[in-house]
Amino acid sequence: MFPKYEDVITPLLFEIAKRGGRTAPTDRDGLGRSVYDALAVHFSLSQEERERRTSDGEQRSFWEKMVRWARQKLYDDGFLVPPVRGVWQLTGSWNAYLSEMPGLQSQGGDELVVFEGRLCERLHRFRERSARVTKRKKQWVLKSLGRLDCEVCRFSFQDRYGPLGSNFAECHHRIPLSELRTGQPTTLSDLAVVCANCHRMIHRVRPWLTIDELRGRIQRT
Numbered sequence: 626m627f628p629k630y631e632d633v634i635t636p637l638l639f640e641i642a643k644r645g646g647r648t649a650p651t652d653r654d655g656l657g658r659s660v661y662d663a664l665a666v667h668f669s670l671s672q673e674e675r676e677r678r679t680s681d682g683e684q685r686s687f688w689e690k691m692v693r694w695a696r697q698k699l700y701d702d703g704f705l706v707p708p709v710r711g712v713w714q715l716t717g718s719w720n721a722y723l724s725e726m727p728g729l730q731s732q733g734g735d736e737l738v739v740f741e742g743r744l745c746e747r748l749h750r751f752r753e754r755s756a757r758v759t760k761r762k763k764q765w766v767l768k769s770l771g772r773l774d775c776e777v778c779r780f781s782f783q784d785r786y787g788p789l790g791s792n793f794a795e796c797h798h799r800i801p802l803s804e805l806r807t808g809q810p811t812t813l814s815d816l817a818v819v820c821a822n823c824h825r826m827i828h829r830v831r832p833w834l835t836i837d838e839l840r841g842r843i844q845r846t
């Protein structure tokens with residue numbers, strides 16, 4: 626059975642990273658599989674599915690079209706540089722990061738799971754640091770509440786530090802790691818305003834605590 630379109634994105638990124646961050650989709654991996662073949666094996670596609678043509682009479686198979694759609698998503702999200710002569714290539718910063726990931730060299734079955742976990746963490750931080758959306762979030766909260774208090778402990782940088790702390794807070798991306806996907810835009814409600822201490826505590830344990838869970842852990846003194 627064909628996977629959902631967006632489920633192809635991370636495994637495709639994995640296949641590109643495994644090939645050193647630069648590959649043509651027809652290049653072979655250590656098992657002699659092209660990117661299309663390796664992903665077809667990953668999703669257990671039948672031979673018939675693998676060869677199925679698109680209904681609009683294109684030369685490409687439906688499967689190739691799906692993988693190309695995922696490639697476009699990776700490009701839109703800033704993982705890939707624009708393709709040159711059919712070569713798909715990671716951007717410098719993602720290549721440096723992904724090439725250091727353990728598990729990419731081996732061919733074991735758990736490697737994709739490890740990869741997805743690490744990638745999700747990275748995406749989480751990446752989205753929290755996305756300056757444009759966190760700025761909009763803080764502006765929106767300030768405008769509607771008049772303050773930027775930590776949603777866990779109510780700490781206010783402005784109250785504690787005066788003008789130095791005005792308009793300062795961190796943002797935590799609340800979508801759980803397991804549900805975080807490439808290709809999914811960050812909305813203002815995905816972000817929670819938190820102080821630096823609470824943010825560190827949220828990320829101290831796995832799975833990460835929710836805002837409510839951390840609030841429940843605060844000791845009454």
Ligand SMILES: [Zn+2]
Binds near residue numbers: 777821
């Ligand atoms: Zn706090």
Ligand SMILES: [Zn+2]
Binds near residue numbers: 797824827828
């Ligand atoms: Zn966070």
